[in-house]
Amino acid sequence: MRLSKTENISIMASKYDLIVIGSGPGGYVAAIRASQLGMKVGVVERSELGGICLNWGCIPTKALLKSAQVFEYVKHAADYGVSVKDAAVDFSGMVKRSRDVAGGMSKGIQFLFKKNKIDHIEGFGKLKAGKKVEVTAEDGSKTDYSAEHIIVATGGRSRELPALPIDNEKIIGYRKAMVMEKQPKSMVIVGSGAIGVEFAYFYNSIGTEVTIVEYMDRIVPVEDEEVSKQLERIYKKAGMKIMTNAEVTAVDTKGKGCKVTVKTKKGDETLTCDVVLSAVGVATNLEGIGLEDVGVATDKGKVIVDDYYKTNIPGVYAIGDIVHGPALAHVASAEGIICVEKIAGQQTEPLDYNNIPGCTYCQPEIASVGYTEKAAKEAGYDVKVGKFPFSASGKAKAGGVSDGFVKVIFDAKYGEWLGAHMIGANVTEMIAEVVAARKLETTGHEIIKTVHPHPTMSEAVMEAAAAAYDEVIHL
Numbered sequence: 001m002r003l004s005k006t007e008n009i010s011i012m013a014s015k016y017d018l019i020v021i022g023s024g025p026g027g028y029v030a031a032i033r034a035s036q037l038g039m040k041v042g043v044v045e046r047s048e049l050g051g052i053c054l055n056w057g058c059i060p061t062k063a064l065l066k067s068a069q070v071f072e073y074v075k076h077a078a079d080y081g082v083s084v085k086d087a088a089v090d091f092s093g094m095v096k097r098s099r100d101v102a103g104g105m106s107k108g109i110q111f112l113f114k115k116n117k118i119d120h121i122e123g124f125g126k127l128k129a130g131k132k133v134e135v136t137a138e139d140g141s142k143t144d145y146s147a148e149h150i151i152v153a154t155g156g157r158s159r160e161l162p163a164l165p166i167d168n169e170k171i172i173g174y175r176k177a178m179v180m181e182k183q184p185k186s187m188v189i190v191g192s193g194a195i196g197v198e199f200a201y202f203y204n205s206i207g208t209e210v211t212i213v214e215y216m217d218r219i220v221p222v223e224d225e226e227v228s229k230q231l232e233r234i235y236k237k238a239g240m241k242i243m244t245n246a247e248v249t250a251v252d253t254k255g256k257g258c259k260v261t262v263k264t265k266k267g268d269e270t271l272t273c274d275v276v277l278s279a280v281g282v283a284t285n286l287e288g289i290g291l292e293d294v295g296v297a298t299d300k301g302k303v304i305v306d307d308y309y310k311t312n313i314p315g316v317y318a319i320g321d322i323v324h325g326p327a328l329a330h331v332a333s334a335e336g337i338i339c340v341e342k343i344a345g346q347q348t349e350p351l352d353y354n355n356i357p358g359c360t361y362c363q364p365e366i367a368s369v370g371y372t373e374k375a376a377k378e379a380g381y382d383v384k385v386g387k388f389p390f391s392a393s394g395k396a397k398a399g400g401v402s403d404g405f406v407k408v409i410f411d412a413k414y415g416e417w418l419g420a421h422m423i424g425a426n427v428t429e430m431i432a433e434v435v436a437a438r439k440l441e442t443t444g445h446e447i448i449k450t451v452h453p454h455p456t457m458s459e460a461v462m463e464a465a466a467a468a469y470d471e472v473i474h475l
Contacts, residue, residue: 016042018340019133019147021125021289024051025058025329026320027153028109030336035116037344042145043118044125044135049109051155053329055102056175061198063098064178065361068205072363079400089206091183098178121145127152127290131315134290149315149343152296152303153336154289156282156321163249164190164278170253171276174199184208184274188260190248192219194360196279197231201362204240211241211271213248213262220360224372224421226387226407231423234364234403243269251276284322307350309339317343325353357435359428364404367431370419370438373409382412384444386468388460390424392475395455401425406460408434408444410468415443420461430458444468 017039020027028050031041048055074087113120123135123143132146158173160166168176174195186209189196196212197220204210212219212235218228219235219242232242245265252259260271284301296311296318297304303311303318310317317339320332334351341348360366376383389405390396396404404424411418420434437447448466452459466472 014143014145016040016119016145016147018042018149018151018343019044019121019125019145020151020153021127021133022051022153022155022320023049023109023120024153024155024320024332025053026155026332026336027051027151028112029333030151030153030319030340031118032112032116033337034340034344035118037340037346039340039344041116041118042121042147043113044121044123044133044145046122046124046138048106049113049120050102050106052157054105054109056178058329059105060098060102060178061174061202062361063101064094064202065198065363067094067097068202069363072205076400089183091180091206094206095179124288126288127294127296127316129294147315149317151309151336151339152289152291152311152316152318152322153320153332154285154322155332156284156327158278159281159283161190161248161278161280164251164276164280166278167253170258170274171251171278173278177277180275186257186273187211187275187277188213188248188258188271188273189277189279191215191279191281192242193222193279193281194220194358196277197235197360197362199277199279200235200240204235204238205363209239209273211243211273213246213260213271214242214244215247217245219244220366222358223360223366223368224407224419225374226405227366227368227421227423230404231362231364231366248276282321282327286322308342308348309335325351326356326358328356328358331356352439355435355438357431359431361428364401364424365426365428366423367427368419368421369431369434370417371409372419372421373407376409376411376418381418383418384410384412384468386410386444386464386466386472388464388467388472388475390457390460392463393455393457393460395457395459396425398455399425406430406464408447408461408464408468410444410465415445417442417444417447420464422460424457424460426457430461433458433461 018034018041020031020043023043023045031043034041077084123137126134128134132144166173188211190213192214200210247263249263250261257274262269303322305323309319319335321327357369387407391402396402407421409419417438452462
């Protein structure tokens with residue numbers, strides 16, 4: 001039987017070397033790298049290219065935070081010898097700029113897809129037996145595509161607590177927090193990870209009354225304890241209320257605002273506010289994507305994979321928020337690259353999850369990598385710890401950003417750089433030095449002898465290393 005020309009084209013188009021389900025920082029990066037390695041690639045995405053990170057997470061939040069920072073600068077302009085009158089927050093203008101930035105970046109991904117000859121298959125992707133993906137388009141029509149290799153990169157969403165059912169009116173998640181019609185007068189933020197403290201900074205700096213409720217005994221609980229203490233001091237000074245060892249047990253949304261019941265060690269406390277923001281972590285998107293149908297093994301909401309992201313089913317792989325490891329954009333990208341390079345038969349090595357930097361973009365920023373001081377001691381290391389405060393940094397003083405410090409931890413025996421923890425202006429740009437140095441197995445003494453430029457924020461890294469070995473000059 002001979003096929004018509006159009007039938008032949010459609011059959012050819014539905015057969016790929018690689019299909020990626022999801023176009024976030026894991027999916028789209030994996031797709032581009034696979035295309036570079038000579039594969040024919042299709043990416044299934046039902047929403048905007050770039051996923052949550054680009055459209056509703058990492059990128060648009062940074063735009064909002066910049067708007068808040070500009071307003072703060074203007075409010076304190078007199079400190080810098082600049083007179084500004086009648087500065088006011090244009091909340092809808094801030095939201096619009098944030099959306100425009102995200103929209104521009106999503107178009108950038110469309111350009112990269114065209115450049116790399118990657119097909120964007122619009123719709124919801126579901127695994128089927130026999131190395132197939134069923135894609136349901138917006139109109140409900142279903143089309144099967146087949147590929148030798150399929151990467152699942154469906155990412156995550158706001159986790160919901162039973163006491164905090166998100167209604168997107170009074171109890172909101174991060175998506176709604178970015179596009180609110182009007183600025184709330186008061187807000188209770190539940191959870192103090194990166195999402196919680198970033199939105200706390202944004203809303204507090206533009207005049208919203210902010211209360212943070214954290215279940216653990218300190219805010220940003222994954223960070224070094226000294227970083228947590230520093231951020232809490234700065235946030236309280238900025239007028240935020242912080243409740244730790246506290247749990248939201250109920251929210252009454254009847255009436256005008258919200259009545260929030262918080263269980264504390266001293267008993268229940270009731271808070272009133274306009275809006276509650278739930279920022280209690282990420283849930284994985286595993287529902288309805290056919291994992292059970294083809295027999296892909298999962299554990300506690302994560303897909304089980306090997307060091308190269310293979311599942312138990314040949315030809316099926318998983319990366320990003322849906323596998324073990326931190327739910328971070330740069331982790332998903334790194335996993336995607338490792339996965340496709342392995343598929344292509346390249347020499348690659350497993351990801352070192354102990355050398356992943358974490359960044360939080362509140363003001364002051366937080367950046368860290370490796371062991372905290374406590375974790376290093378618990379792991380049995382004899383440690384040398386060095387700290388350099390930005391109050392002793394000429395660049396920080398000149399910039400009016402002297403809050404914060406750099407803290408470094410070395411193994412006393414071999415000089416191995418075990419970890420670094422920073423809080424201050426622009427520290428998210430400084431942490432990569434530590435990641436690179438640790439990758440190259442650089443010692444503390446080598447960092448001291450690495451000449452850093454002056455005056456910069458980054459020389460605090462060298463000074464902190466020198467402090468660990470009692471060689472610090474500027475303290």
